[in-house]
Amino acid sequence: MPHPLPHWFLLGAGNMGTLAAWYLTRAGHRVSVLRDTTEPVLHKTLRLPDEAPNVALTLPVMRPDALTAPVRHLLVAVKTPYSQSALKPLQRWLTDETLVLRLQNGLGALDGLLPEHGMLLEAVSTSAVKGQHPVHEIVAENTTWLGGSPFPPAWFDALTHHWPDLRWREDMREPQWQKLVVNAVINPLTALHDVPNGAICTDPALRAQAEVLTREADQVLQSLNPHWPGHSLDNVLAVATATAGNTSSMRADRQRGAPTEIDAINGWLVKQADMLGLAVPENRKLVQAMQSTLA
Numbered sequence: 602m603p604h605p606l607p608h609w610f611l612l613g614a615g616n617m618g619t620l621a622a623w624y625l626t627r628a629g630h631r632v633s634v635l636r637d638t639t640e641p642v643l644h645k646t647l648r649l650p651d652e653a654p655n656v657a658l659t660l661p662v663m664r665p666d667a668l669t670a671p672v673r674h675l676l677v678a679v680k681t682p683y684s685q686s687a688l689k690p691l692q693r694w695l696t697d698e699t700l701v702l703r704l705q706n707g708l709g710a711l712d713g714l715l716p717e718h719g720m721l722l723e724a725v726s727t728s729a730v731k732g733q734h735p736v737h738e739i740v741a742e743n744t745t746w747l748g749g750s751p752f753p754p755a756w757f758d759a760l761t762h763h764w765p766d767l768r769w770r771e772d773m774r775e776p777q778w779q780k781l782v783v784n785a786v787i788n789p790l791t792a793l794h795d796v797p798n799g800a801i802c803t804d805p806a807l808r809a810q811a812e813v814l815t816r817e818a819d820q821v822l823q824s825l826n827p828h829w830p831g832h833s834l835d836n837v838l839a840v841a842t843a844t845a846g847n848t849s850s851m852r853a854d855r856q857r858g859a860p861t862e863i864d865a866i867n868g869w870l871v872k873q874a875d876m877l878g879l880a881v882p883e884n885r886k887l888v889q890a891m892q893s894t895l896a
């Protein structure tokens with residue numbers, strides 16, 4: 602008997618959540634958005650690269666207080682500052698049987714919010730999507746790593762036919778940490794200086810700051826795992842060059858006056874450094890600077 606395909610409940614139908622929902626529905630999975638609204642469905646438009654025709658995606662919506670049974674598959678794609686408020690109304694419907702898939706920037710945002718013995722898979726996407734509900738523009742479809750446990754779920758192989766360059770990894774630390782360092786440098790610097798990503802390479806002062814931030818991050822990650830290769834600056838500059846004209850997600854949040862993901866990105870690094878007894882003054886300064894811009 603083939604396994605039935607999952608019915609995912611999605612928290613966060615922003616850019617990345619919508620992209621994931623589209624790939625999952627293409628593979629035959631059901632996806633319902635959990636949201637406190639009276640709208641019965643969300644109508645989305647996905648703009649594709651290379652002038653391919655737009656995709657119309659209709660996602661059913663369910664209010665968290667309308668749930669009547671435990672959630673078996675939960676996709677968490679809310680921005681990290683909203684993790685706690687999004688998960689709170691679901692607490693009684695999350696069990697050790699719930700498979701949670703976390704698709705968020707940064708690290709640690711779900712710590713203490715999920716059932717102690719539940720199953721957590723992590724996803725790291727290097728795809729780029731911009732826009733605002735209901736129109737999401739897919740700028741580039743790149744690798745997504747999914748994993749965090751020795752074996753993939755039964756539905757994984759079939760999903761790779763519908764989710765471009767989807768790869769399984771037992772240990773997610775390397776792609777997570779690579780992305781974390783990129784986000785820890787590009788996001789707060791571009792947000793604080795209100796510049797596009799490319800300025801990290803072209804503005805000598807920002808490039809110098811990027812170098813110090815990256816060195817601090819590599820030192821923390823190397824203390825956590827002596828096999829961490831370090832030398833992350835090359836990757837940071839490569840991403841800044843490849844996305845030179847883009848507005849980082851933190852810059853966009855700051856421009857909107859919305860909470861940013863600084864705590865889950867540089868804040869995570871500072872917390873690890875404190876536990877390890879390492880000094881990370883530049884990262885600490887950025888956390889404080891970002892926090893005071895919203896105060």
Ligand code: KPL
Pocket residue numbers: 706783784787788798840844847848849850851
């Ligand atoms: O992931 C990003 C973000 O903006 O959050 C980068 C890679 C910096 C691209 O803008």
